[in-house]
Every structure is written in structure tokens, then in C-alpha cells.
Amino acid sequence: MNWKYFKIFEIDPEEVARQITLYEFETFIQLEFTEFLNQSWNKRNRTSQSPNIRKMIERYTKYTNWVCTQILQTEKLEQRIKSVTYFIQLAEHFKKLNNFNSFMATLTSLHSSSVLRLKHTFAQVSEENTQKLESFYQLMSGIGAYKIYREALKSAFLKGQSCIPFIGIHLTDLTFLDESKSDYEQNGEISESKLETMITVISNILKFQTRPYSLITVPQLQDYFKEFPGLNNEQLYEISLQREPIDASIEDLL
Structure with a gap:
């Protein structure tokens, strides 16, 4: 299939999610x-x-570039407002599905340098959707060691829901643990406390693997989402400057 003519904005964001x-x-x-x-x-x-893990990290990057590409390829201001709104709605559906990895990837895209600088675009997004986006940022805020996100993850588990954790936070946890604590105690024995903490962190990720989603696969969409065709960061920023030149007024874009 020629993905150049694939129109993502014509598909219900809930189904895309x-x-x-x-x-x-x-x-x-x-x-x-x-x-x-x-x-x-x-x-x-x-x-x-x-x-x-590498597949998930690489896919995260491809996805964020794809989202930015979809937004920036729209030439007219009105179209960009709709495209930004579309991805806010998509993020909302990821949140409902407890797919925190794709949820965070969407927020990363909307907060990327090439998209966030589109001040006239974001200024025209409805107040309702602007408030939703702000609440999403708060959910994934690093304040209190990502306290709100961790509570959401715990809630999903206790409710028996399917979930995909945002793997980046947990990899950061493991990195900090590995670098801040020695593998051995002063007496030369293996540090049981470090080992137990590490097991807990990893288990909190993998425990959701036994809870598959009860959703119906759409083969054509699955094929598209294997690709996530998009531009690189340098290309995206260059296009962003074309869409909203520095110091451009709203009148210049109409």
C-alpha cells in the first residue's frame, strides 16, 4: 500500500488508539x-x-516523528488546529486503554520543539482540549517521582485492567538503582536490598503481560502502524518554520 495517500485523520481516533x-x-x-x-x-x-526493549524504544521514536509529521504536513492553519486536536483526542483514548507508553509518546510529540513552537496553532485549539492536554501533562509529570502516573498504574492493576506501562520511567528507575547502589554489601555479600528492589521494579512492568486486550485487529491499520512513516527532527523543524515563521502574526497565516 502507498502510505503517502493514507489519510489518518479520516479514521476515528478511538480505533487508531x-x-x-x-x-x-x-x-x-x-x-x-x-x-x-x-x-x-x-x-x-x-x-x-x-x-x-530496543524495539519499544525505537518504535517510540518512530511514533513521535510520525505524529509531528502528520501535524506539520498540514499547510493551512485550520488544518493544523484540527490535527493537533486529533492527537489530543488520540492521547485521551490511550489513557482510557491504560496504554501509557503510547500516551506518553503522544505527549512527547505535542511537546516537541517543532510542534510546540506553533503558538498560533495551539492558541486556536479549544479551551476544552487545551485543558485536557494540560491534565495529561500533569498525569505524566515527574513531580514526586512520577507519583500520579505510578498511582494510575497501581489502580489499573488492582482493577484487573489491561495496561502497557511507560517503559521509559521504569528504565530510569533501574538506571538510578544500578548507579546509586552497590551490588555488594561492605562484608562482600550480594546486596539483597538492591536485588529485591530491582525485582520489584521489573515485576511491576511485567505483571501486566498476562492481561491481553480484548480488541479486534484491523489488518490494514496494523500494516500501517508497523511502518509509522515520518521525517527526522531536522526536517520537521525546517517545515515548522515554514508553517509558522518566526514573528509571524495570525493574519500572516490566514
């Missing part, structure tokens, strides 16, 4: 406990040591 979540979950359930050890996802042999 479902299909992306299904695809994301396929990789998520393949994560192995050992992939999270010794920061192997950042090491030279990361592709072989942490293949599925």
Missing part, C-alpha cells in the same frame, strides 16, 4: 526479565541483550 495498542502489546509481552538487567538496553550489544 486500539490498533496501535494491540501492536504495542505484541512487543510488550515479549519483554524478558533479563533484558532489564545491568542497563543492557544501553550497552554496545543491546540489540542482542535487550532486543524487545
Whole structure:
């Protein structure tokens, strides 16, 4: 299929969220406990040591570039307002699905340098959707060590819901743990406290693997979301400057 003519904005954002979540979950359930050890996802042999973590990280990047591309390829201001609104709605559906990985990726896209600078675009987004976006940022805020997000994750688990955690936060937890605590106690014995904490962090991620989503797959959309065709950051920023030149007034864009 020629993805150049694929019109994502003509598809219900709820269905898009479902299909992306299904695809994301396929990789998520393949994560192995050992992939999270010794920061192997950042090491030279990361592709072989942490293949599925790397897939999720690389997919996260592709997705964010895709979202930015979809927004910035719209030439007219009115179209861009609708495209930004579309992705706010998409984020809302990810939130409802507890797909925090794609939820955060969407927020990252909307807060990227090439998109966030579109001040005239964001100024025209409805107050309702602006408030929604702000609440989303608060949910994923780093305040209190991501307290609100962690409470949402705990709530999803207690309610028996399907969920895809935002893996980036948990990888940061493991990195901090690995670098701040020694593997051994002063007496030379293995640090049981570090080991127990590490097991807890990893288990809090993997415990959702046994809760698949009860959603129907749409093959055509699944094929598209395997690709996520998009531009790179440099290209995106260049187009952003074309869409809303520096110091451009709202009248210049109408």
C-alpha cells in the first residue's frame, strides 16, 4: 500500500488508539526479565541483550516523528488546529486503554520543539482540549517521582485492567538503582536490598503481560502502524518554520 495517500485523520481516533495498542502489546509481552538487567538496553550489544526493549524504544521514536509529521504536513492553519486536536483526542483514548507508553509518546510529540513552537496553532485549539492536554501533562509529570502516573498504574492493576506501562520511567528507575547502589554489601555479600528492589521494579512492568486486550485487529491499520512513516527532527523543524515563521502574526497565516 502507498502510505503517502493514507489519510489518518479520516479514521476515528478511538480505533487508531486500539490498533496501535494491540501492536504495542505484541512487543510488550515479549519483554524478558533479563533484558532489564545491568542497563543492557544501553550497552554496545543491546540489540542482542535487550532486543524487545530496543524495539519499544525505537518504535517510540518512530511514533513521535510520525505524529509531528502528520501535524506539520498540514499547510493551512485550520488544518493544523484540527490535527493537533486529533492527537489530543488520540492521547485521551490511550489513557482510557491504560496504554501509557503510547500516551506518553503522544505527549512527547505535542511537546516537541517543532510542534510546540506553533503558538498560533495551539492558541486556536479549544479551551476544552487545551485543558485536557494540560491534565495529561500533569498525569505524566515527574513531580514526586512520577507519583500520579505510578498511582494510575497501581489502580489499573488492582482493577484487573489491561495496561502497557511507560517503559521509559521504569528504565530510569533501574538506571538510578544500578548507579546509586552497590551490588555488594561492605562484608562482600550480594546486596539483597538492591536485588529485591530491582525485582520489584521489573515485576511491576511485567505483571501486566498476562492481561491481553480484548480488541479486534484491523489488518490494514496494523500494516500501517508497523511502518509509522515520518521525517527526522531536522526536517520537521525546517517545515515548522515554514508553517509558522518566526514573528509571524495570525493574519500572516490566514
